[in-house]
Amino acid sequence: MSTQPLLQRTAQKRIALNVRVEPKVFFANERTFLSWLHFTVVLGGLAVGLLNFGDKVGKISAAMFSVIALGIMIYALFVYHWRASAIRKRGSGPYDDRLGPTLLCIALFIAIVTNFILRFTEG
DSSP states (O other): SSSSOOOOOOOOOOOOOOOOOOOHHHHHHHHHHHHHHHHHHHHHHHHHHHHHHHOOOHHHHHHHHHOOOOOHHHHHHHHHHHHHHHHHTTOSSSOOOSSHHHHHHHHHHHHHHHHHHHHHHHO
């Protein structure tokens, strides 16, 4: 028999508990992914509209918006899979990403400013 009391816990022994991940966490990740894709569809629709009904400046802007929309789609897919694997492995790290939305805003700002510059210097 052991000399330690029955209910006393030792400092070296750690108890491993199975952590249950709620299904709402997976659904929140999927909902975020679908939200990003919704934005890319709207941006792609804008690009198609500029491509079909625009002049030379409109076609340049359509190309920029199409490239940005495609980049956002790839980014959203990458982040979705990264978060899904982290959730599946029960990672404790933060799941937010501050770099992606910042780069998106900068890219959209550059595309819109370029559109305005081309439009006003066209003459």
